Amino acid sequence: MVIMFLEALSQQQVNVTFRWKPLPSQTGPYYVVGDFNGWNNTQLPLNYAGDGLYTRTVTLNVGGTPGGVPGAILYKFYHNGAATWPNDPLNPRYQSDGNANSILYIKNPTIYHFLPNARSSIVRDAQPVISAYVYPAVGSPVDTGTIVVRVDTTTYTGIGASYNPATQLFTYKIPQPLLSGQHSVWLTVGSNIDSVTFTLQAGYVQITNVSGFATRNPQRTLYGSVEDLGITDVKVIRNGIDTFSVTASSGKFTLGATLTEGVNEFRAAVVDTLAALHVSDPVNFTYTKDHRPRAHITTIDAGSNIILSGQGSIDPDSGQTAYLTYRWEVLPGNPDTLSGVQGATTSQVAVPKPPTSGEYLVRLIVSDSTGLKDTTRSFFQVASGGAVAGATMATVPQWVKNGRMYTIFFKSLTPEGTINAALPYLSYIRNLGANIIWVLPVMENAYPIDNGVGPGYNIKNFLKIAPEYGTNADFKNFVQQAHALGLRVIVDVTPNHTSFAHPWVEHARLFRENSPYWNSYVHSIISHNTNGLGQSLTADGFNYYSGFSDQLLNYNWADLDARLTMTDIYDWWVNEFDIDGYRFDVYWGPRRRTNNGIGGEQEMGIPVRQALKHRKADIYLLAEDDGTGSGTEVIYADQNGGVDSGYDWPLYHNAIKNFNFTPLAVDNLHTRLSNSGYVPGPNASFMRFLENHDEDRISSVYGSYEKTKPVATAYMLAPGMPMIYAGQEVGFGLGISNYDGRRRGVIDWNFGGKPVLQAHYQRLATIRGTFPAFWGQQMSRLTTGNGLVYAYARPFSGENALVVANASASQVEVSFSVPVTQLTGTVSDGVQYVLSDVYNDSTYQVTPASGNVPVQLSLAPYGSAVLLLAQTARTLTLPSLTGISDAVTTEMIPSTFQLHQNYPNPFNPSTEIRYEIPVRSDVTIAVYNILGIEVSRLVDGQHAAGSYRAVWNGRNSNGSSVS
Numbered sequence: 001m002v003i004m005f006l007e008a009l010s011q012q013q014v015n016v017t018f019r020w021k022p023l024p025s026q027t028g029p030y031y032v033v034g035d036f037n038g039w040n041n042t043q044l045p046l047n048y049a050g051d052g053l054y055t056r057t058v059t060l061n062v063g064g065t066p067g068g069v070p071g072a073i074l075y076k077f078y079h080n081g082a083a084t085w086p087n088d089p090l091n092p093r094y095q096s097d098g099n100a101n102s103i104l105y106i107k108n109p110t111i112y113h114f115l116p117n118a119r120s121s122i123v124r125d126a127q128p129v130i131s132a133y134v135y136p137a138v139g140s141p142v143d144t145g146t147i148v149v150r151v152d153t154t155t156y157t158g159i160g161a162s163y164n165p166a167t168q169l170f171t172y173k174i175p176q177p178l179l180s181g182q183h184s185v186w187l188t189v190g191s192n193i194d195s196v197t198f199t200l201q202a203g204y205v206q207i208t209n210v211s212g213f214a215t216r217n218p219q220r221t222l223y224g225s226v227e228d229l230g231i232t233d234v235k236v237i238r239n240g241i242d243t244f245s246v247t248a249s250s251g252k253f254t255l256g257a258t259l260t261e262g263v264n265e266f267r268a269a270v271v272d273t274l275a276a277l278h279v280s281d282p283v284n285f286t287y288t289k290d291h292r293p294r295a296h297i298t299t300i301d302a303g304s305n306i307i308l309s310g311q312g313s314i315d316p317d318s319g320q321t322a323y324l325t326y327r328w329e330v331l332p333g334n335p336d337t338l339s340g341v342q343g344a345t346t347s348q349v350a351v352p353k354p355p356t357s358g359e360y361l362v363r364l365i366v367s368d369s370t371g372l373k374d375t376t377r378s379f380f381q382v383a384s385g386g387a388v389a390g391a392t393m394a395t396v397p398q399w400v401k402n403g404r405m406y407t408i409f410f411k412s413l414t415p416e417g418t419i420n421a422a423l424p425y426l427s428y429i430r431n432l433g434a435n436i437i438w439v440l441p442v443m444e445n446a447y448p449i450d451n452g453v454g455p456g457y458n459i460k461n462f463l464k465i466a467p468e469y470g471t472n473a474d475f476k477n478f479v480q481q482a483h484a485l486g487l488r489v490i491v492d493v494t495p496n497h498t499s500f501a502h503p504w505v506e507h508a509r510l511f512r513e514n515s516p517y518w519n520s521y522v523h524s525i526i527s528h529n530t531n532g533l534g535q536s537l538t539a540d541g542f543n544y545y546s547g548f549s550d551q552l553l554n555y556n557w558a559d560l561d562a563r564l565t566m567t568d569i570y571d572w573w574v575n576e577f578d579i580d581g582y583r584f585d586v587y588w589g590p591r592r593r594t595n596n597g598i599g600g601e602q603e604m605g606i607p608v609r610q611a612l613k614h615r616k617a618d619i620y621l622l623a624e625d626d627g628t629g630s631g632t633e634v635i636y637a638d639q640n641g642g643v644d645s646g647y648d649w650p651l652y653h654n655a656i657k658n659f660n661f662t663p664l665a666v667d668n669l670h671t672r673l674s675n676s677g678y679v680p681g682p683n684a685s686f687m688r689f690l691e692n693h694d695e696d697r698i699s700s701v702y703g704s705y706e707k708t709k710p711v712a713t714a715y716m717l718a719p720g721m722p723m724i725y726a727g728q729e730v731g732f733g734l735g736i737s738n739y740d741g742r743r744r745g746v747i748d749w750n751f752g753g754k755p756v757l758q759a760h761y762q763r764l765a766t767i768r769g770t771f772p773a774f775w776g777q778q779m780s781r782l783t784t785g786n787g788l789v790y791a792y793a794r795p796f797s798g799e800n801a802l803v804v805a806n807a808s809a810s811q812v813e814v815s816f817s818v819p820v821t822q823l824t825g826t827v828s829d830g831v832q833y834v835l836s837d838v839y840n841d842s843t844y845q846v847t848p849a850s851g852n853v854p855v856q857l858s859l860a861p862y863g864s865a866v867l868l869l870a871q872t873a874r875t876l877t878l879p880s881l882t883g884i885s886d887a888v889t890t891e892m893i894p895s896t897f898q899l900h901q902n903y904p905n906p907f908n909p910s911t912e913i914r915y916e917i918p919v920r921s922d923v924t925i926a927v928y929n930i931l932g933i934e935v936s937r938l939v940d941g942q943h944a945a946g947s948y949r950a951v952w953n954g955r956n957s958n959g960s961s962v963s
Contacts, residue, residue: 012062012137014110017168018075019133020088021052025539026079032056033085034075034101035065041078041085062137064106074101092117092196097448097467100501107192108137114187117196122511126177126202132170134163134189141165148188151178178202180281181211199511203227204278205234205270210507211283213516215259217560220285222255223514224248224268235269259287291317292374293324295366295614299380299390302350306380306388308341309348313366313374323369331361331377338362357384359398361618378617393609394637396644396683397618399435399488402775403685404716404765405723406434409693410442410469411451412744413726419470419478426478430485431879432729432758433765436620437482438583440693441492442469446501446551451744451950455693456492457585458551460499462569472576479577488580490620491573495566495604496586497544497552505553509540520562522554528592528599545589557590557603567611574615581612587623587643591635601634605642620644622721627686628675638681645721648672648686656690657701659711661807663787669711670781670790673718679777686720690728697733697742705731705753706862709760710805713864714790716764717803719777729761730754741939758881760864763839766878767866771838773801778824784816789859793818797825799874802867806859814859817852818869827853827869836874839866843873894918899925902952913938913950925950 018032030046033039036058046054064072074095076085087094088102090113095101104112114132116123130149136142144160149172162172170187178200186195201208207224222236229251236244236255246253248270257266264287268280296312308328315321328344335358338351354360359379367373379397380390389395406429414421419442429437441449441456444464449456456466465475479489498505504517512518522543525535533547542553557563573579587605594600605623612619626632627646635641655672659665675686690698690712698708708731716722727733731753733742768774773796782791788808794801800823806812820827827833829848835855836843846854846869857865868874894916902911913925925939938950 012108013059014062014106014108014135014137015057015059016104016106016110016112016135017055017057017133018046018077018088019049019053019055019090019113020046020077022054022077022079023539026082026086028054028080030054031078032058032075033078034073035068036060036073036075046077059138060106060110062106062108069095069103071107072103072105074103076101090115090117090120092119099447105192105194108140109142109189109192110135111187111189111192111194114185114194114196116198118198119510120198122514123198123200124202126179126200127174128178128198128200130170130172130174130185130187132187132194133168134170135168142168143190146188146190148186150186150188152183180206180283201514203280204272205268206280207236207266207268207283208514209283209285210511210514210516211285214286214288215516215561216288216290216564218259218287220257220259220264221513222257222266222283224253224255224280226251226253226270228270228272231270231272233270237267237269239263239265259285261287261289289316291368291370292372293321293366293368295364295374295376297362297364297376297378297390299378299388301388304353306351306353306382307348308351308362308364310364310366311347313347313364315368317368320368325367327365327367329363329365331363334358334360335382336360353386353388354382357382359618376614376617391617393613394681394683395617396620396685398775399618400620400644400683400685400721402769402772403436403620403721404434404768405436405438405687405721406432407438407440407692407723407725409440409455409726409744411449411455412747415746417451417468417746419465419474423478423481426482426485426487428881430487431881432724432762433767433769434724435486435769436488436490436580438490438622438723439492441494441585442466442475443493446499451746452740455744457494457497458499458501458549459494460501460503462493462498462566463572476577479579483578488620490581490583490622491577491579492583492585493570493573494552494585495555495557495608496589497548497554500538500542500551500553505542508542512541516561519559520556520565522556522593526593526597528597530592531588545586554589554593557594558596563603563607567608570608571611571615574612574619580616580618581620581622583622583624584643585624587635587646588625591623591625601641605635606640609637609642622687623647633680633684636680636684638684644683645685645687648675648688648720651686651688651715652690652695656698656711656715657695659702661707661788661809666787666790666807669714670792673714673792674779674781679719682777685777687723688715688718688720689723689725690715691725691733691743692723693725693743695743696739697731697736698728699731699734699753699757700736700742703734705734705756706809708757709862710790710807710864712757712760713764713803713805713866716761717768717774717794717801717866718792719779719794722765722768724761724765727751729758731757738937738939745939762878762881763866763876767838767876770876771799771801771868771874772796773799773868780822782816782818782822784814786812786814788812789814791816793822795822795824798870800824800827800869802855802865802869804855804857804859804865804867806861806863809861811861812859813857815854815856817854820848820851820853823853823869833869833871834873836868836870837865838868838874838876839864841876897921911952911954913952915950927952 031041032044033041037043044056046056049055076087078085087100091102093103112133134142144163147160149156159172163170180201182199184197204227226248232248234246234248234253246255263284265282265284267282270278293315298309298312300307310326326347328341330338330342336354336356341349359381361379363377365375378391382388411417442465443459444461444466445458446460447454448468449466465472482489508515508517523541533545536546538550544550544553590604592599594603621643622645623643625635625646628648633639635643635646651672655669699705702708727747730751732747732751736742773794778795779792784791789806791804832845832847835846898916900914902913923939926934927936929935
């Protein structure tokens with residue numbers, strides 16, 4: 001690696017002394033590192049200067065590092081064994097891209113450690129000392145006559161004597177007392193102007209809560225302090241009228257205050273031993289109540305009409321419901337016309353029942369007398385016989401009942417790893433037979449999302465698309481294009497935690513219980529089942545699951561403001577992007593922490609569901625939580641829980657992952673798939689899968705493409721919500737030695753399993769989406785006479801389905817009878833029916849006798865049959881799958897082998913290596929140290945021709961930092 005620097009002969013330089021006090025847990029030796037020395041973490045050791053302080057003087061070029069932040073250098077500190085290099089805790093400027101490198105602008109002069117600032121600490125002196133190190137160009141003095149300090153709107157000049165040339169430190173005590181609150185300071189020295197903000201909490205008596213925040217919780221705990229530790233009697237005055245008496249102890253007091261609507265200004269007052277009155281600076285909170293009306297739609301089957309009623313709508317203000325006004329709208333895409341609804345302004349509308357069955361979407365806008373509005377969207381279902389059913393809080397739309405989910409990770413879907421690069425795959429996903437896309441997290445993370453340990457769950461900004469993926473507009477376009485193809489999009493989100501780098505966390509860390517965000521996080525060990533992860537507290541008191549990371553801090557849904565804020569964010573995504581639901585990561589965490597570890601749905605699951613179903617009733621909510629087993633039914637909306645689907649972990653771990661192709665394994669598979677015939681309700685479904693982004697690829701687990709086929713048939717056509725993880729249909733992963741490379745690496749869409757599996761999954765998904773027998777919740781096992789031939793019935797009147805899968809490596813001939821008691825509808829002896837094998841495109845005649853339907857099949861090794869019993873033949877229409885993956889791959893085929901220079905270089909904490917191969921090849925990319933010893937293998941497996949990238953996070957194969 002060669003790093004070149006070009007320097008003009010006239011280049012000015014500045015000697016900057018870096019200063020750092022490591023924490024006790026940060027053991028030496030210590031170094032300063034940055035883009036100015038190639039991020040070399042052994043070149044510039046810090047020297048001990050006493051009182052826990054370490055320093056190092058470095059000569060730097062004015063203008064900073066070429067190619068970096070204009071005019072600046074990037075730097076951090078390093079200590080022995082540091083996995084994450086700490087930035088400068090007294091420098092308020094750092095990169096927000098996840099690396100969090102400190103930024104220092106190198107000018108003549110350079111201003112360093114300008115204090116106090118937003119990161120230093122809360123200021124307790126009403127006349128704070130403003131300080132900064134000022135480093136002039138080498139050989140030049142500081143022009144002290146140019147030093148000016150401005151605090152808010154007050155400017156102080158003629159203060160050059162406050163600069164000490166020997167220590168290079170400027171210190172100036174503000175002569176006029178400041179009020180508690182946030183203040184801004186500007187320091188001018190020569191041509192350099194720098195600015196900081198800080199928070200002041202000072203006075204003989206003070207309320208220490210951070211002021212100026214809005215809350216929707218009428219209860220607020222006030223914290224305060226008194227300078228005289230002997231004073232016990234404190235009066236707290238609200239809005240200059242209401243007075244509350246509290247008792248101070250050791251100079252501290254608290255008050256549980258009930259807020260009134262609007263601004264609540266609090267002051268504290270005490271009388272000292274000399275009978276002098278001391279009154280604190282004001283602290284205010286704005287308590288907001290929601291006065292919007294609440295729209296509600298009820299659907300009533302009234303014979304030849306449907307009554308759409310908004311009479312359940314309410315106004316929260318007493319006596320105002322009677323004055324609500326209404327406007328009805330018909331949403332596009334309905335199966336037939338809804339006459340008289342569009343633009344209607346009555347509280348209820350009588351609609352002639354449409355002749356076409358299906359789901360119908362309507363919207364109601366309700367307004368109060370002040371112009372406040374609320375909108376709700378709902379749907380109703382018209383059955384083929386004319387019966388009408390309105391949506392309830394538990395009802396799922398038809399696209400969920402016949403759902404076939406496909407999971408994508410933008411970083412693995414294409415070499416570019418962006419939202420826009422994924423757009424051409426939407427048609428492919430639809431043609432494969434899926435109708436729901438689950439997108440792994442797309443929000444901005446603390447570090448750039450990567451193909452390794454950072455797939456997107458370290459969210460620091462819930463309102464912004466990760467820059468490495470694209471923009472908010474890009475994702476909105478992605479959803480719109482998916483909808484145009486009939487695909488629904490659900491987004492992965494993290495109700496359990498936020499990133500340690502979230503601004504709420506940073507504010508809470510600085511102000512602790514005085515921060516309005518402190519209660520948004522868990523700060524104690526709550527006894528509950530953690531799935532073996534354990535719990536820990538960070539040094540500053542934030543709870544996290546030990547098996548995850550101290551970067552993922554557990555969110556506190558018990559706090560009303562925290563609950564409403566996060567719920568509003570989820571609602572915003574549905575409204576802004578028109579997404580169709582969520583996959584809730586670690587849903588089990590906040591659910592089990594509810595009621596201080598007793599568990600329940602009332603803190604998160606139910607409130608979130610109510611808000612989202614109000615916004616868009618036809619959504620789908622999936623929980624990463626146990627969905628099968630005793631006690632798990634409480635999460636489902638049919639049981640008054642918050643979600644529609646949970647994970648069928650017992651099926652995966654106890655029947656699929658360890659499936660060993662024996663009759664006993666087949667029996668166990670059926671036991672798990674049938675769940676002993678229990679479902680939590682008519683709208684509930686178990687999410688079922690062979691692989692996902694957290695588990696290994698099934699072709700790798702089985703060591704075969706062919707062996708995965710019968711198990712795929714079994715789960716794809718059984719009751720539940722089947723999920724295909726992108727790349728599963730081409731067998732991606734088999735033969736790739738790197739674990740993260742298998743489950744999250746860039747997919748080779750011409751992988752070896754494509755000829756074996758792609759058409760298999762297309763047929764299964766399309767069959768499930770086409771024939772109603774697979775939309776229900778019933779299944780019963782059929783006896784085939786061969787322990788390795790698994791068969792079950794999916795009953796549906798007039799079109800019963802039979803699923804048969806051969807779990808052996810041999811061709812088998814199988815004959816068995818299907819009792820008509822396991823079917824639905826009339827199936828009569830002596831009547832000829834057609835048995836259509838829609839999987840193999842064949843049909844034959846059968847005649848039931850003695851209450852049994854005879855079945856004879858020839859099944860290929862690991863082969864399948866999907867039979868439909870009906871009066872007439874059934875056929876399956878499959879769209880073309882040729883072209884999309886081939887075309888995308890062809891466009892990217894390079895002409896030569898190329899390994900590009902890693903970027904960024906230097907890097908911290910990760911770097912990306914792009915490479916190109918013109919023909920299918922075995923590819924190995926490894927990182928070696930200067931002794932020639934391999935420290936990490938990034939890629940090891942066969943690739944099709946194309947362009948690829950690998951990301952190295954600076955760690956060896958054991959996860960230890962070596963960069």
